Amino acid sequence: MPGGKKSNSPIDGIKRLISGRKPSRSGSSPTAASSTSSGGFLAAPQHEHAYTSPSSPTRRPDRPGLNAFSTPSNEPPPAYSLTAHSAKSPDVPAARMSFGGAQNIVAQTADDHYHFLTQIDTVFLIDDSGSMAGRSWPETAKALATITPICTSRDADGIDIYFLNAPDRDEHHNIKDAEQVSRIFDRVQPSGGTPTGRRLRNIIRPYLTKLETDGEDRTKPINIIVITDGVPTDDVEQEIITIAKKLDKLEAPSSQLGIQMLQVGREPDARKHLKQLDDDISAREDIRDIVDTVPFSGSQNEELTADGILKVVLGSVVRRLDRNSTEIHQRR
Template sequence: MNPFASSSEAPPAYTPGPAAQTNVDASRSNQTLTDTDPYAFLKTFDTLFLIDDSGSMAGRSWRETADAIKTIAPICTERDADGIDIYFLNHPDSSLYKNITTAGTVVEIFETVRPSGATPTGQRLNKILRPYLQRYERAPETTKPINIIVITDGEPSDDVESPIIQTAKKLDKLDAPAWQVGIQFFQVGKERGAREHLKQLDDGLKELAGDDDLRDIVDTVPFTGEGHAPLSAEGIIKVVLGSVNRRLDRNSKELHRRG
């Protein structure tokens, strides 16, 4: 089935089965993960994908999201021992997609979803972050850090700043490690307004919160560079590690489109 074909029919429901192998899977299948692995830091995290499946994502943005997932998912699944979790903004079954251990299964799940509806990014992040913070407060020593990768093409239709600021303040109050929670916004599409809003989330939350000491838990990166250049190796590292590695975040301006 072509997941990008124009159709009014609902996509088939996802049912677990043998994971389909992507080209990226095959190219990485024999890779030995060593101490020189640039993504080794991911092994200490639980990785979560939050995918914008709003109506504005239909078309090019949805195709770019598919390409991004095929590129990024193998990196994350190979380094999260108990599997990654996948959430969508609107898809009602997204709470079922937990502990996914193969990139092929990530692609299968994505292909069962069709974009529609609004962009309630703040609400969805809040539903992920609040219970996580409760777990961390109860058992900080045994609660793994989380790395949330949000793939979106536009501005949220709700307040996304408040749950992020509240999370950062709570982590500061609990004196949590700087990398305990990271939120990476990965922009597909070329909406200038969305790009500016995401950069504001990256660089302007301290001012918005009125707290110069507020920890930085957000990073943003675009899907492509000038002229639809493919995502570079540096860009891929930024996507999967930018929100939990401050050195990468400080270099983020080089990866954002101008124009």
């Protein structure tokens, strides 16, 4: 700022909250907004324009505490990053921007750490390849059964579940209770390969068509949570590049679409592959960063948990909201 004075504008106040220089008003840890998970996803992002320069890689240095696989998860969710006062509830701060569509997402409120679930469609893509048989399958089913009521209490549409190999069915959509999740996992038996790229394409390309036709104000943002234990048997990297370039072409907000890839199991090649998807693509291809990954960290007692998954997703949403703020500043 000129003269070295600290700006008191609302935007700079927002940035100070993001960087953890002011206490969180959500009741979370004051430094939570800049914390990291064992997979490295809760640090404040670098401020770059999503459409003119690549987003920075999302992996952060490992730190014990926040972990999608811990039981129970032992750290509160990160503080919401963009703070304003809701017009309807003037005393409740919310991570909100005064723009339509994906730019109008409220990540958290003082009373609800997972308020973003009311405004973002939640989709799960589950690896049902043969290697998922055994511990990983019931562990994943349990986590999703626990997540479902958390989501449906905030979004009456429920959640959608896709599998890499099992055919898509009507009953896999708008799932609203844990029993429905259990029935689906009882019916689907792990077998086959790991065509992650093809399934992402099948899910996302129709969504991008709708986004292009209807615009961001009429297209609900989406989070796709991929739970997998192996290396894809197809070219998932190229699909991610294609999707990111399309979003850039449409000038969609950074919060319009996100992919979180969580590893279950102990396959070292899968861990290496996920790290490459997270660290390398955005910078190398000069595209937005739409992928966060959480590799398995190696503990024998780790278990995938609903709370851990939601904290990873929340961290991703908070970072993308921060990028929205940066984009808006640069447009003015």
